[in-house]
Amino acid sequence: xxxxxxxxxxxxxxxxxxxxxxxxxxxxxxxxxxxxxxxxxxxxxxxxxxxxxxxxxxxxxxxxxxxxxxxxxxxxxxxxxxxxxxxxxxxxxxxxxxxxxxxxxxxxxxxxxxxxxxxxxxxxxxxxxxxxxxxxxxxxxxxxxxxxxxxxxxxxxxxxxxxxxxxxxxxxxxxxxxxxxxxxxxxxxxxxxxxxxxxxxxxxxxxxxxxxxxxxxxxxxxxxxxxxxxxxxxxxxxxxxxxxxxxxxxxxxxxxxxxxxxxxxxxxxxxxxxxxxxx
Numbered sequence: 001x002x003x004x005x006x007x008x009x010x011x012x013x014x015x016x017x018x019x020x021x022x023x024x025x026x027x028x029x030x031x032x033x034x035x036x037x038x039x040x041x042x043x044x045x046x047x048x049x050x051x052x053x054x055x056x057x058x059x060x061x062x063x064x065x066x067x068x069x070x071x072x073x074x075x076x077x078x079x080x081x082x083x084x085x086x087x088x089x090x091x092x093x094x095x096x097x098x099x100x101x102x103x104x105x106x107x108x109x110x111x112x113x114x115x116x117x118x119x120x121x122x123x124x125x126x127x128x129x130x131x132x133x134x135x136x137x138x139x140x141x142x143x144x145x146x147x148x149x150x151x152x153x154x155x156x157x158x159x160x161x162x163x164x165x166x167x168x169x170x171x172x173x174x175x176x177x178x179x180x181x182x183x184x185x186x187x188x189x190x191x192x193x194x195x196x197x198x199x200x201x202x203x204x205x206x207x208x209x210x211x212x213x214x215x216x217x218x219x220x221x222x223x224x225x226x227x228x229x230x231x232x233x234x235x236x237x238x239x240x241x242x243x244x245x246x247x248x249x250x251x252x253x254x255x256x257x258x259x260x261x262x263x264x265x266x267x268x269x270x271x272x273x274x275x276x277x278x279x
């Protein structure tokens with residue numbers, strides 16, 4: 001391991017918004033950081049801002065476009081030998097449009113970033129660190145990952161994937177007795193660059209479109225509360241904008257007799273009995 005006396009928090013999409021504020025929050029707690037995004041100048045500015053307040057913090061910057069699978073694998077290879085303790089998959093992009101009018105090039109990139117990159121990075125991190133005490137994986141979904149929002153159907157579908165995948169992974173690791181804690185954070189409207197990118201406009205006034213919203217700093221505070229808790233889900237209610245911590249929200253089949261797992265086990269038992277009968 002590299003510098004095994006340190007413990008690193010990895011944050012994707014750290015150049016702005018929730019990722020930017022989350023990096024400052026973890027640095028304030030004494031965590032070293034590995035930050036990635038596409039915009040080097042933004043990351044360098046963030047690094048200097050953090051170091052001015054926390055000069056002992058070690059901050060590693062990796063420039064990567066995680067909407068391309070090759071870059072996702074390369075990024076993980078570049079950082080996996082550090083003593084990682086927390087991984088936050090924050091990088092994502094939104095889209096407002098009817099399905100029949102949506103830009104499929106943009107949708108393709110959104111699906112690769114919101115779904116594929118999250119799946120790959122989560123899988124690799126869990127594979128290598130699930131039995132390391134104190135490790136956390138936090139994936140950023142959305143309140144739109146639990147409610148279908150008009151004119152954002154495809155975006156919501158990507159965040160439904162993140163929520164379901166992360167809740168399922170949390171259950172899977174708990175059942176296996178793994179050390180790692182897996183959690184999903186689902187903010188509602190948050191004042192970031194999301195609005196501009198999702199609507200493909202140069203300026204976006206949150207006050208004009210929302211009666212209520214959170215700042216990125218508030219969202220980062222919610223994420224820290226989730227991190228500190230023993231709950232799997234941290235979600236903002238879209239109606240009253242209250243944040244709550246809770247157990248997984250999706251139905252889970254668990255030990256249902258209809259699960260493939262049980263059928264496979266039964267088949268193994270049957271084969272075992274047949275073998276015994278012939279011995």
